[in-house]
Amino acid sequence: MGDEGENVPANESNDSVVNQDELILAQQRQIEKEISESIPLVGELDSVTSLCKEYSTDDVYLEKIKDLASKYSHVRRTRPDGNCFFRAFSYAILEKLLCDKDSFNTFYKLAENSKNILVELGFQQFTVEDFYETYMEVLKRLSDIDNLDDAKKELHIIFNEQGYSDYMVVYLRLLTSAQLQKEKDFYSCFIEGHRTVVDFCHQEVEPMYKESDHIHIMAACSALNTGVRVLYMDRGVGSSVTQHDLPEGCSPSVHLLYRPGHYDILYP
Amino acid sequence: MTCLSPSERRLQKELMSLIKDPPPGVSVDADQVEQNLFLWTIHMEGASGTLYEGERFQLQFKFSNKYPFDSPEVTFTGSNIPVHPHIYSNGHICLSILTDDWSPALSVQSVCLSIVSMLSSCKEKHRPPDNAFYVKTCNKNPKKTKWWYHDDSV
Incomplete structure (x- = not known):
């Protein structure tokens, strides 16, 4: 298209689709509503073999779940709303830190300084x-609980309360964006097309509900000074799941299951 | 003092900041906001040295109680709607940060700055090519339009 007509609403030039936009958006809302009513933001622990129920007629997946079950015992599902990586990652890292006071305190200090950055x-x-204060409030609330089981329960409650949970997601998105921008020479090689790192952050990292890719994960790990192991499960050839450590060679503190378009948390 | 909801608290903060430290050519109608925190009128002047120099515009911001997770609904109102290739004569604005690229880290101020810069970089005043059709058929709420964003240069 030339200059003329480059900036047009999607419903141009067809009288029969007058309300098409509204229909599409209404349907989107409906799907979102169904998902939010049926899947909690962060679920309870399930056995890895419970995944079989989702693929009862799919031999490729059933084989791979068998392989996955030889490495991991449990999975914790997250709501597929485009924020799943950020929500799963925040939850899993905090859950892990609750077991180790020293690491938790180091993490707390890192978070405290993050606003200035x-x-x-x-x-x-x-x-x-706004987001920093809520983020710190959550960390504080968790660190004040001495009993590990109580702290984990509190974490679970917090992450299922939309108000708090989304604030945690936003703040991690901002930290990830900051990390990308701080090391933009490095990350620019991973961005397709001719977008700058800053444009990429504005369009793909900072807005809610935008899905995460490798580049988000690398930057989020680097921002929180930790590593993630991602287990990839899809319909590709072979009977085993593929694993990737990000950054390469790290000793991962969080394990995530990736199925096309979605992340859940894994437990060895 | 009554307890404010998160969106009210956030809007209150933004209002203070916008009154104290407004971007050049931008001012908020504070009296009106006092009546209703979820509906703002913003006055905007065309920047000097641009095609809109000397013109005055009015923007309306409507917020939901999910703000800042939901983007504000932003339209030009009043008698002078800027003639611009991304602005429809009913005041609707085609700007990606108002829908797809909205982030809770943006603000009224950053939206105003984007609009000022959109106006300032305009090289030729004209309406969008599909203006007549769009204005006739669109929903009152611009957020109910599915926009295509192709061109960032204007």
């Missing part, structure tokens, strides 16, 4: 503050 990078102070 964001503001220095040009994020607006009061928008960052």
Whole structure:
């Protein structure tokens, strides 16, 4: 298309689709509503073999679940709303840290200093503050609980309360964006097309519900100074799941299951 | 003092910041906001040295109680709607941060800055090519339009 007509609503030039936009959006809302009513933001622990129920007629997946079950005992599902990586990752890392006070304190200090880094990078102070304060409040609340089981219960409650849970997601998105921007020379090689790292952050990292790719995971790990092992399960050839450590060669503190378009948490 | 909801708290903060430290050419009608925190009117002046120099515009911001997770509904209102290839004569604006690329880290201020810069970079005043059709058929709420964003240069 030339200059003319480059900026047009999707319903142009067809009288019969007058309300098409509204229909599409209404259907999207309906799907989102069904998902949010049937799948909690973060679920309870399930056995890995419970995944078989989703693929009862699919031999490729059933084989791979068998392989997965030889390495992991449990899975914790997250809601597929485009935020699943960020939600799963935040939850899993905090759950892990609850078992290790020293690491938790190091993490807490890192988080405490993170606001200044964001503001220095040009994020607006009061928008960052909102999310930072809630993020720190959650960390504080968790660190104040001495009993491990109680702390894990609290974590689970917090992550299923939309208000708190989404704030945690936003803040991790901002930290990830900051990390990408801080090391933009490195990350620019991973961005397809001619978008800059900053454009990429504005369009694919900071907005809610945008799905995560390798590049998000690498930057999020680097921002939180940790590593992730991702187990890939799809209909590709072979009977085993493929695993990737990010960053390469790390000793991962969080294990995630990836199925096309979605992340859940895994437990050895 | 009554307890504010998260979106009210956030809007209150934004309002203070916008009154204290507004971007050049932008001002908020504080009296009106006091009546209803979820409906703002913003006055905007065309920047000097641009095609809109000397013009005054009015923007309306409508917020839901899910703000800042939901983007605000932003339209030009009043008697002077800027003539611009991304602005329809009913005041609807085709700007990706108002729908697809909205992030809770954005704000009224960053939306205003984007609109100012969109106006300032315009080289030729004209309406979008499909203006007549769109204005006739669209929903009152611009967020109910599925926009295609192709061109970031204007």
